[in-house]
Amino acid sequence: MRSVPRQVRVVEVGPRDGLQNEPAVLPLDQKVEFVRRLAACGLPQIEAGAFVREDRVPQMAGTDALFRRLAAAIGGGRGQAADAGAPVLSALVPNRHGMERALAAGAGEVAVFTAASDAFARHNINMTVVESLVRFRDVLAMAAEHGLRVRAYVSTAWWCPYTGRVAPDAVRRVAAALTEMGCYEIALSDTTGAATPAEVADLVERVAGDISVSRVAVHLHDTRGTALANVLAALEAGVATVDAAAGGLGGCPYAPGASGNLATEDLLYMLHGMGVKTGVDLDALAAASCWLAGAIGRTLPGRYLSAGPVVPAEAGQSTDAKV
């Protein structure tokens, strides 16, 4: 193994990428409670909602009220990021109108969303990748004016569900363009959970060569069980920001075969086991996921959530074999 960063920033995307892709629509009170519980775990950043059309994405309805209530309940909104212990509360914004809503609701940070494959972008956001970048100009100008940082997701960074393998150079160009436009971080996203570790290491190294690895995050789905191995490959390439969703919530309705996000508990279990600091309380996070599973009425797919901690029944009495 190559060495890995000593500290990793975990971006919790359960309330947005997770809930957005669950069939159940969580009532506002329960969303507030979910994010409040997540915030109490020590997460540095939570993507809490999306300022998208409520008629098209009912799961994200009420994001405006959600941010206002969260600002009062836990801080983390605009101008509040420096509060002791409060996570940054970020929101997905697709366009100028979404950005206006995010500003009015006091979001602490925003994220834009595009892809490296035109076929996926057309299916998902009904425009080409270049058209999406043009649309982001307004969003980035408004964010700069109000001192808000902008994160960018590049979906289908390795594989497109419609056309297969995506060329690393296409991803590099999109990542470089977004960075040049002012995005502070590029989340390379394995939308359908199809990537494997060598591909992840290769792409991270290429993209980092253009924009610096400190600006690269990975957003991985565990569809085929490779998410944590891909995280390991990314860490070895120097990545120190990893997205995950509590309990492995969500998936992607536009991507055939896609299942849940990497479960935050599984990520924390691996990182903490490797001595990598996150500042997040794993047990508290698992409790928040259990609460959420009850609220949406389904068992979540995260492995750690089913297995629980390693609790030795006779702990403290070493019985290492005397050979």
Added chain:
Amino acid sequence: MRSVPRQVRVVEVGPRDGLQNEPAVLPLDQKVEFVRRLAACGLPQIEAGAFVREDRVPQMAGTDALFRRLAAAIGGGRGQAADAGAPVLSALVPNRHGMERALAAGAGEVAVFTAASDAFARHNINMTVVESLVRFRDVLAMAAEHGLRVRAYVSTAWWCPYTGRVAPDAVRRVAAALTEMGCYEIALSDTTGAATPAEVADLVERVAGDISVSRVAVHLHDTRGTALANVLAALEAGVATVDAAAGGLGGCPYAPGASGNLATEDLLYMLHGMGVKTGVDLDALAAASCWLAGAIGRTLPGRYLSAGPVVPAEAGQSTDAKV
């Protein structure tokens, strides 16, 4: 990422470690059919059964007849290993009596089973680790006399479910003793799926320093989602033999909280994605697991098995973003 071996030998343990730990007891005809289907996938080695007490482990009843029927159906038994395309069919043997049965039934290879923690050994095989090694002397002498190779499992190589962390030096001593006694390969086993990648890399490097990495295999459970990341760490440390169970069958009834083995499909998906050759047909293996899931009447936990292959709907028409 560090470089990894170009070829990996996958040892399929579903019919033994998998079925032994399923509540359902598979009838003999279905066991024969399961192993026959697995053998047709190109697996180099299949652990097909265990010569243990049938009153204690009813899931392994009929292993004698199973091996006789498999020798006729697919080869792979003693003296048949050189048959073109036939996998080595191995069996677990706990003692002299088991070894006699394995010889009579024509097993192609045998495996012995101990631990690095006395607490686990006492709970699981009712003796200390040293006592187990003493008992293996007869087994190894008989194997040598008949020209059979002997593999050894070292359970709780990282964590013991009763006493917690196991000292790497204890594992080294057990691995060295087993090698000195004549075992050709040591399968370091994460019985409860508690290990994380840095621990795996560290232990493999220490054990390999004593006995050579070509003699080290890893046997990992996916209890907390870390199995494939642990495989990656092992590959980077030079390991080229990995155990897995079709569909993620089984667990370990003696280890609280333990769930299924690493699913062979997930392992193959990752390895093939990295360009590592295995000689195994992933789609055929997934079909064998689906058949077995029907036979035992439960959904298997492997991720790939649920998600399926990456099948682009518009494959061949690259639509990489024109940025």
